[in-house]
Amino acid sequence: MSTAAQADPAAPAGSASPLAHRRPLGDRIFQILAAAAGVLVLVILALIAISTSQQASSWFSTQGWKIFTVDWNPATNSFGALSFIYGTIITAAIAIILSVPISVAMALLLTEVVPRRWARPIVYVVDLLAVVPSVVWGLWGILVFAPWLFNIYTSIASGVKGIPVLDALFGQPVSGASFFTCGIILAFMITPIVTSLSREVFATVPAIDKEGAYALGATRLEMIRGTVWPHSQGGVVGAVLLGLGRAMGETIAAALVIGSSPVITSHLFAAGYDMPAVIANQFGEASGEFRAALIGLGVMLFVITIVINLIARGVVERSARRKRGA
Amino acid sequence: MTATEQPAVNLREPAGWRRTKNQIATTLMALSFVIVLIPLGFVLFTVIAKGASAISWSFLTGGPIPPNVVPIGIGGMWPAIYGTLVITGLAAVIAVPLGVLGAIYVNEYGGRGPLAQVVRFMSDVMTGVPSIVMGLFIFSIWVLHFGYSGLAGAFALACLMLPVVIRSSEEMLKLVPDPLREASYALGATKSRVTLTVVLPAAIGGIVSGALLAIARAAGETAPLLFTILTVTATNANVFKGANTALSTQIFTNATQPYLGAQARAWGAALTLIAIAFILMIVARMVTARFTRYSR
Numbered sequence: 001m002s003t004a005a006q007a008d009p010a011a012p013a014g015s016a017s018p019l020a021h022r023r024p025l026g027d028r029i030f031q032i033l034a035a036a037a038g039v040l041v042l043v044i045l046a047l048i049a050i051s052t053s054q055q056a057s058s059w060f061s062t063q064g065w066k067i068f069t070v071d072w073n074p075a076t077n078s079f080g081a082l083s084f085i086y087g088t089i090i091t092a093a094i095a096i097i098l099s100v101p102i103s104v105a106m107a108l109l110l111t112e113v114v115p116r117r118w119a120r121p122i123v124y125v126v127d128l129l130a131v132v133p134s135v136v137w138g139l140w141g142i143l144v145f146a147p148w149l150f151n152i153y154t155s156i157a158s159g160v161k162g163i164p165v166l167d168a169l170f171g172q173p174v175s176g177a178s179f180f181t182c183g184i185i186l187a188f189m190i191t192p193i194v195t196s197l198s199r200e201v202f203a204t205v206p207a208i209d210k211e212g213a214y215a216l217g218a219t220r221l222e223m224i225r226g227t228v229w230p231h232s233q234g235g236v237v238g239a240v241l242l243g244l245g246r247a248m249g250e251t252i253a254a255a256l257v258i259g260s261s262p263v264i265t266s267h268l269f270a271a272g273y274d275m276p277a278v279i280a281n282q283f284g285e286a287s288g289e290f291r292a293a294l295i296g297l298g299v300m301l302f303v304i305t306i307v308i309n310l311i312a313r314g315v316v317e318r319s320a321r322r323k324r325g326a
Numbered sequence: 327m328t329a330t331e332q333p334a335v336n337l338r339e340p341a342g343w344r345r346t347k348n349q350i351a352t353t354l355m356a357l358s359f360v361i362v363l364i365p366l367g368f369v370l371f372t373v374i375a376k377g378a379s380a381i382s383w384s385f386l387t388g389g390p391i392p393p394n395v396v397p398i399g400i401g402g403m404w405p406a407i408y409g410t411l412v413i414t415g416l417a418a419v420i421a422v423p424l425g426v427l428g429a430i431y432v433n434e435y436g437g438r439g440p441l442a443q444v445v446r447f448m449s450d451v452m453t454g455v456p457s458i459v460m461g462l463f464i465f466s467i468w469v470l471h472f473g474y475s476g477l478a479g480a481f482a483l484a485c486l487m488l489p490v491v492i493r494s495s496e497e498m499l500k501l502v503p504d505p506l507r508e509a510s511y512a513l514g515a516t517k518s519r520v521t522l523t524v525v526l527p528a529a530i531g532g533i534v535s536g537a538l539l540a541i542a543r544a545a546g547e548t549a550p551l552l553f554t555i556l557t558v559t560a561t562n563a564n565v566f567k568g569a570n571t572a573l574s575t576q577i578f579t580n581a582t583q584p585y586l587g588a589q590a591r592a593w594g595a596a597l598t599l600i601a602i603a604f605i606l607m608i609v610a611r612m613v614t615a616r617f618t619r620y621s622r
Contacts, residue, residue: 133546249456
């Protein structure tokens with residue numbers, strides 16, 4: 001790879017000057033432009049942090065620790081975010097639990113089972129899930145999927161009535177819009193990214209390890225458990241974390257199907273709320289401290305997703321580097 | 327001479343429980359794909375079935391967007407289609423050149439240097455920033471000072487696209503073989519000239535297809551537009567001034583309406599939006615197939 005240090009060949013064409021001659025102005029301007037475009041990413045990230053926390057500062061300063069209460073009532077100027085944080089965690093957890101086994105199984109299917117010429121069309125189909133816009137998932141979720149799920153919820157709820165733990169988890173559905181519906185929709189939406197990242201991780205397993213396992217008489221499952229899995233654990237954890245970040249930040253689909261009710265409850269079939277959804281739904285009528293509180297939720301979301309992404313990218317990068325180094 | 331007793335070695339697939347377990351695992355993997363197909367097919371089927379009955383020529387080209395209570399057949403979605411096309415197009419005009427330049431910096435100039443590594447890593451991190459945070463960001467930094475406009479929405483979408491374009495373009499630049507660069511240097515070309523006339527044309531197929539995929543994703547985004555363009559019912563031809571509207575925000579507001587007309591318009595808009603995204607994606611695939619010179 002050519003670096004700036006190797007800029008010597010870039011001396012003006014046809015000139016008799018030594019190779020260390022200064023590069024022409026246009027060449028240097030182009031390098032500066034390119035560097036500026038690269039640095040722009042860092043500038044934008046910094047600006048996001050600064051401008052949004054500035055707008056949200058009055059929420060943090062007037063409410064203090066009260067931001068971590070369940071009391072959210074714009075009419076009385078109380079803006080506690082705990083129920084939204086709870087909803088975000090619950091829905092993201094449901095999405096991860098539903099999506100990860102399927103995504104990992106599909107990544108294994110694509111890398112270890114099907115021949116390469118079949119893998120491409122399958123990848124295209126899975127990526128279609130990511131091309132369906134969030135708002136279309138939400139529209140379908142609230143008008144078609146949620147009413148259909150409601151029947152299932154009611155039959156499950158009547159089935160578990162009176163059973164201690166299950167009743168607290170799966171009882172009392174009031175409508176199809178709920179934590180669980182939101183979790184399912186989020187699971188659909190994060191499956192493509194978790195699949196494609198896991199696939200990249202599995203693809204780094206050296207062929208010679210796999211062949212070694214087969215040569216010892218292992219079945220495909222035994223080969224996967226013996227060589228592919230130990231090799232890829234770290235990377236798959238990273239992929240799952242990135243999926244978690246996506247699930248937490250996904251806004252519009254959640255805003256439509258979560259039910260919009262700021263409560264903390266163990267009932268997964270009850271209507272709830274999460275952080276991005278409340279911002280999307282209530283920002284329009286907000287002003288003053290109300291708006292500051294909503295932007296503050298955005299700041300929290302930004303910080304959480306940045307931290308998750310930093311950890312996940314770090315994990316993926318480290319496991320990839322270890323593989324290359326070994 | 328004694329006849330050695332050869333033990334019967336079965337070189338075929340292992341039998342019994344191990345084989346059964348292997349087959350179960352393979353079946354489960356195939357099943358995972360089927361499980362993914364179900365919601366995808368279900369969504370596409372619903373959107374096409376319900377959207378097709380709403381879409382007509384006047385739906386696509388007429389306006390203004392009627393109030394929610396009005397049944398389907400009056401007015402049209404053109405203001406929203408126009409908004410989506412213009413705002414997404416403007417975002418692409420902002421983000422694609424910057425993204426390609428950033429990728430050129432990371433791959434051609436920065437190399438393994440610390441700044442390029444940081445930019446590369448942070449671009450990855452930036453792809454994970456929720457789209458609603460981008461909306462809040464542009465609201466705080468632009469809308470509060472200059473008001474709602476299509477331009478503000480384009481800025482928010484551009485912020486989402488930028489890291490995606492950087493990463494996909496960088497992958498494509500990486501595939502251009504070094505001897506090509508070295509040959510150009512040997513002819514005495516400057517670095518910028520090598521990059522612009524040799525490296526970039528060699529990678530252009532992949533770069534264009536990556537950019538188109540990013541545009542397709544951005545066209546469907548709703549959250550960054552909610553607080554940046556507001557919503558109007560008539561076509562606002564001036565993308566730089568005044569509130570605007572887009573298909574995605576129209577779907578969002580119509581989805582929660584109890585009126586059948588509003589819901590029908592939402593389905594029609596959803597089909598239009600998916601069609602736009604799919605066309606962009608198919609064009610991207612065609613570009614990849616036609617113009618990609620180097621691939622993995």
